[in-house]
Amino acid sequence: MRRARIRTAACATALAAALTAAAPAAGTAPAPATGTAQGIRWGDCPEKPVPAGMRCATLDVPLDHEHPAGGTTRIALAKLPASAPARGRLGSLLLNYGGPGAPGIAYLAADPALFAELNERYDLIAFDPRGVGLSDPVSCGGVQAAGSGPAPGDPAAQLAALRAEVRRCERHSGRVLQYIGTVHVARDMDAIRRALGEEKLNYLGFSYGTRLGAVYAALYPKNTGRMVLDGVDSLADSLTEQALASARGQQRALDHFLTWCAHRQGCVYGTNTRTAKEKVNALVARLDEHPMTGSGGTPFTGDEAVLAIGSALYYTAYWPDLAAALGQAEREDDPAGLEGFLAPAEPSAPAGTPSKVPADNAEAALIAVNCADDPDRGEEKADPVSIAREIGSLSERFRAVSEIFGPRQLMTVLACYGRPAGTDFIRRIDHPGAPRMLLVGTRGDPATPYEWTEETARRLGSAVIVDHKGDGHTGYPSSACVRGYVDGFLTDGRLPAGTRACPAGE
Template identity: 35%
Template sequence: MPQPAALLRTVTALATAGLLLAGCSGARPAGSPAGHGLPSSDGRAAAAPAPVPLQPLPTEVPAALAGYYRQPLSWQPCDNGFQCAGFKVPLDYDHPASGDLTLGAVRRPADGAGGQQRLGSLLLNPGGPGGSAVEYVEAVAGGYQPVVRAAYDLVGVDPRGVGRSSPVNCLSGDRMDAYTAVATTPRDQGGIDRLVAADREFAAGCQARSGPVLGHVSTVEAARDMDVLRALLGDQRLNYVGKSYGTLLGATYAGLFPSRVGRMVLDGAMDPSMDAVTGNRTQAAGFETAWAAFVKDCQTRSDCPLGSTEQQAGQHLDALIGSVGRQPLPGLGTRQLTESQAVTGVLEAMYAEFLWPQLRTALAAAQNGDGGPLLRLSDSYYERSADGSYPNLMFANMAVNCLDLPPAFSTPDQVTAALPQFRQASPHFGTDMAWMALSCAYWPIRATGVPHTVRAAGAAPIVVVGTTRDPATPYAWAQALAGQLESGHLVTYDGDGHTAYGRHNDCVDSAVNHYLVEDQLPAAGLRCAK
């Protein structure tokens, strides 16, 4: 499971299970929220520079980009009654003549139920980075909030490098199997060498298989692509719901084009101002908080395999992970469950409460020598298919994260120096997540982004939703983003799981729906109970 840094997750698969979830992800649980560490003379990561403000772009479309903003957008029937289209964007916005990329989009037209007037298009993004918005819209549109379905065309566009939009490619299925199995808790130099070799192989595969798109999949470029689509859809302003990494994409759009912000919801928010070390460490703490919530619930159940106290539960988990590290368990077919996959399986279940019963069963099975159920949870995280193939998700995830920000750590020595702080923040997951943050050190393309604040001065009101025990995007990140945005309004969900809107909490859903359909802002300081 080597990978960039923050464990972020797309949840198209979870959406099909009845949740309008999404988030971020990584091929090792991954994705850096922001920032970087610079090498110092003692091998430690030096303090990151202060975040800089994200500056808006000129309101006038540059002449060199006018053709992209005026191209025809032709919707054609596709995929179970949806409409699909493709459109061109420049590979490099600074040098538009250098070539084009083709992006894929899908929409479900507003149904106008109840005589509702059409309000335009609503772009949806499920997170990642690397999540397919096309697949997400196709998965959730039929069950999306009825009042929103009536008012908006629901639109998904795969960001550059993702899915149907000039996708990044890195490894074959068998090499991805090997990659996900490499230990992220190296106990000696040999373990460190294997981890570094896996990261290097991943990076080299991306460089060899992806071509020039690999250097142009940043969040800033993806946000600029959304503005091209906004214009082609005929909307004066962008209406948008983004989840997890989709909040970073939406906030970036707001920072670049504040006067073009329509009704925007950022659910499961990321804080773009953090350096990567701080971001990864606080995310590790978020998963520790989620684990504690799972344990508290587990110990009220008759099938809980974790003892009767939180301390006993931690001891059970540590013993199991340590045992698998020494000797992998039989898994699925010829595949064994390794230590890193066991951790990934546990972390996967932290994203949604409906996975908690599955985790209880998987932990009990592993304690009895059967690693199959935990390996299924790990496979679900990576969206591995039964035939051994992997989607583009993890490849794009690494490519975007490593381009958006410099690496959290540049050397294994820096990771080693940071381990005590990570373990203090998360006794059960801190070690894994610290080593995961090394991956971008070996990326073949220099990062183009830096930590930044987003003020979006002059933008219309933006609703930020935060969940108090969100594992992947801790609640403090939502507070930080809402505080940065000049027009930010925070809605708090006091509950568990990753993201809140569309998870059947009437308080959150009602507040967001009234905003999207009636332009009615949630009450100041709104806090919704579980």
């Protein structure tokens, strides 16, 4: 799912690395995927465990679809064959779990039961996007630049540290780092469609995967089949507006959590939700000044607390544990419960099993993709004065949105400073002529605010919205009502007329 856990600009920016050829020139329309469809030879999966019947393969695609003679990169695929094809097999359904940087194969292997009904008639196809997971993964050597915290250090020193990390990314990643971005992956998806022998691409994407689906529909409207986008990402917002919307969404989710907590016996913040919000803000400020002692004697700061709270807000099933963790921190000065939310979000290999995926791959891919999709910050703006000016002009605006999430999200606006401007193709998507599709937005989503669902629906011009009134990130995993609409559309082509609502808890 979309990860809102970038620590600072220093951590984020340098991971963009050498994006000199990462996206089409601004103002130009991407060329279609090239080459002929090739068959896929399915075999055993390289990393275990996997569900019974899962098969894996690789597909070579051009590094640059506009210049296919310039080399290839390898895309890792997995398939769960339809379990009840006699009911009427519908072909293949491509899945994307978001990120950017989420390894689709590992996620499908971890929880195939979520899509059991769809899997009866569809072959479920997962893939690791280029640069991610088993698909020629990018890395920055596991090193993060200095400067964590809610405010940047000296801008000149920070910019130098970011550029140094760019060079580390170049050293630890192959040529694929230069060709990362949503437009490239959308072209890869059409190559996957052709290799599978499908006339149309049927697709279910979550979080960032919704941006990927929308770009595919804009590039290949005639090849788009039944498409569902859940937890809808923005197509139009600048990196600054995205960061503001994310901070606003996180604060809204925290407010919902505190209201929920206030109605539970033993909530550490009592029954007054206004003062509860103030107490959470005070906890973070206190940890910024005087960190608690975390596991292994390491300091647990306000930055870690904000990351932990933000992670816990993704799913309402985590809320009881978050309430207990906050109580432990407030009453016992012990951050152990909050630390539990800082574990890696991605599925990992079993203990003792070596993985081919670098430990920092998800974060490296996250920033590389986001910067390839951002046309605003070119090399000519990469100077300390510009950094200081932007932070100074935006800091109060971000803090007004959220006292704790705003300052951290502000740092993400620097993520692409000094890198070549990315493509503007995504921002120019407007009524691409794709078939009608289904969009799911959740009102209390901390990562992809509901406003983005409405905005993207307007830009696609062919979308029906399911308005999920609940909390948490995306609707399909937690709402039977949402699953009913999604599964009905994907299996039977049923698409409601106009917006439909799914109440919270249903």
